[in-house]
Amino acid sequence: VEQRCNTFYIRAANCGSRCEEFRQLEEWKSVEVGYERCDVTSVSMDDLIEGKSYRLVVQRTPLKDKHGRVQTDMFGVIYTYRCILTNNRTSTEKDIITFYNERGASEKNFDIQNNDFGWSHLPFSFMAENMAFMMVTAMLKNFYLYLVRHISEKVKPLKKTSRLKAFILHFVSVPAKW
Secondary structure (H helix, E strand, O other), X not given: OOOOOOOOEEEEOOOHHHHHHHHHOOOOEEEEEOOEEEEEEEEEXXXXXXXXOEEEEEEEEEOEOOOOOEOEEOOXXXXXXXXXXXXXXXXXXXXXXXXXXXXXXXXXXXXXXXXXXXXXXXXXXXXXXXXXXXXXXXXXXXXXXXXXXXXXXXXXXXXXXXXXXXXXXXXXXXHHHO
């Protein structure tokens, strides 16, 4: 990866021994990432590839139960750890996490367009017609988000983040059965 790009960000897999090392760390900074309070720190990774040193940005979030209470055990608060391996040593931990999470947000957008608005099976043989279809459905998605934002305040089972399938269930399928 390092040979093909200047800066990289890779979600690192967690393992039991690493989590134990993270529990021993003491230099955590409290930040807000995506409207959620969490602690962050950086660790130097010198043992991954011989002669190379990378930065491991570690984020820990308290684990909560279904009622929103922080879970604890006999050692204290239980945390969920997420890590990003990078060669970026200048940005803050919060900036690196936010930048990495933006990638996930754009992938989610394409997932919604593919599954809810028909982008996975384009209707035409030529790109010009498909482009018009894609632009119209992108505008429809924006209209749908506006509509759901306002309807969700009045209809309890529908949330602001509800996908098209939930909307169809509550406003098409259920009334049709009645």
